[in-house]
Amino acid sequence: MKRLSVDFDVMIVGGGPAGLSAALWCRDLGINAMLFERSEGLGGQLLSIYDRIENHLGFSAADGRELRDRFIDHVTNRRVPIGTRSAVASIDVEQKTITLDDGGTYSARAIIIATGVRRRELGVPGEKEFVGKGILHSGAGSRRDVSGQKVVIVGGGDAAIENSVILSEFAEKVTVIHRRGEFRARPELIAAAKRGVNIEFVLDTEVTAINGNEAVTSVDVINKVSRDSLTIAADAVLVRIGVQPNTEMLNDQLVLDNEGYIRVDATGKSSAQGIFAVGDVANPVSPTISTAVGSGASAAKAANALITTSPNV
Numbered sequence: 626m627k628r629l630s631v632d633f634d635v636m637i638v639g640g641g642p643a644g645l646s647a648a649l650w651c652r653d654l655g656i657n658a659m660l661f662e663r664s665e666g667l668g669g670q671l672l673s674i675y676d677r678i679e680n681h682l683g684f685s686a687a688d689g690r691e692l693r694d695r696f697i698d699h700v701t702n703r704r705v706p707i708g709t710r711s712a713v714a715s716i717d718v719e720q721k722t723i724t725l726d727d728g729g730t731y732s733a734r735a736i737i738i739a740t741g742v743r744r745r746e747l748g749v750p751g752e753k754e755f756v757g758k759g760i761l762h763s764g765a766g767s768r769r770d771v772s773g774q775k776v777v778i779v780g781g782g783d784a785a786i787e788n789s790v791i792l793s794e795f796a797e798k799v800t801v802i803h804r805r806g807e808f809r810a811r812p813e814l815i816a817a818a819k820r821g822v823n824i825e826f827v828l829d830t831e832v833t834a835i836n837g838n839e840a841v842t843s844v845d846v847i848n849k850v851s852r853d854s855l856t857i858a859a860d861a862v863l864v865r866i867g868v869q870p871n872t873e874m875l876n877d878q879l880v881l882d883n884e885g886y887i888r889v890d891a892t893g894k895s896s897a898q899g900i901f902a903v904g905d906v907a908n909p910v911s912p913t914i915s916t917a918v919g920s921g922a923s924a925a926k927a928a929n930a931l932i933t934t935s936p937n938v
């Protein structure tokens with residue numbers, strides 16, 4: 626017997642590409658599904674892509690926002706049920722219920738988690754205080770704003786090194802601060818950064834504070850080998866030290882990997898029956914828009930198979 630008291634067949638948590646794809650597929654499969662997105666707008670990390678998108682099969686876009694707008698047009702035309710400004714505070718995996726920030730609780734026969742990742746933070750004084758006052762959200766989106774400025778970039782992966790090249794075009798000087806002696810970034814990106822005459826590398830060094838008055842003026846750093854402290858003048862700071870999955874609302878009810886990503890099989894099934902995870906929150910290996918969209922489709926089909934073949938879930 627189907628559980629009688631559920632609000633939906635499937636609830637989808639998160640309105641980025643993976644969640645939207647899952648919701649669209651649920652709609653087409655005839656599933657009574659609802660997508661919950663905490664922000665006012667949909668799209669997730671697409672809104673942080675300021676470069677052209679040329680590798681999404683079928684069409685290109687000027688930036689993430691343009692692709693996001695096409696996704697929204699699509700789900701709107703298909704009348705996919707979506708609730709925005711609906712922040713999910715907790716998920717009860719056993720009961721298959723979600724509780725929103727406002728206290729509202731909803732139940733379903735299956736849940737698809739598509740909560741994505743967020744930027745990792747340094748956790749140093751000044752990092753939050755100077756957001757919008759010198760702390761940059763994006764390199765590509767700020768390239769002209771840093772004209773003639775001294776820019777500090779923190780990190781040693783692809784994002785930090787690629788942004789050092791992007792920002793060096795207009796900045797007076799770019800200083801890349803990395804905590805180790807070797808970069809994690811791809812060799813061709815490192816080579817491009819090393820060719821930049823106004824790009825300096827400060828290695829084996831950690832940022833301990835971001836300073837300023839009305840806006841950022843400098844960063845304090847410490848060399849991990851010599852223990853020498855130094856203050857580096859900066860008008861702008863970009864922190865690109867990786868990402869971390871948004872899984873707090875799960876309270877350790879699912880099996881996660883060492884980095885906190887949800888472990889799933891090829892169809893998106895997690896360690897709990899009826900709970901699926903799709904997109905970047907379950908994909909530390911190949912987080913792309915295409916893989917997110919594909920995983921949303923897979924999980925919708927797997928959830929449909931589950932609820933049609935197992936009436937008791």
Ligand code: NAP
Nearest residue numbers: 747780781782783784785787804805808809865866867868
């Ligand atoms: P990432 O590859 O995970 O690199 C993070 C970097 O930040 C590492 O060098 C790491 O140092 C450092 N780091 C981590 N935590 C830190 C902390 N608390 N304090 C100081 N430094 C810290 O992340 P990402 O560069 O942001 O890139 C994220 C993903 O997007 C990756 O998959 C990347 O390949 C992709 N991406 C690709 C491109 C491209 O292909 N053009 C561009 C941007 C991003 P350690 O090395 O010591 O661990």
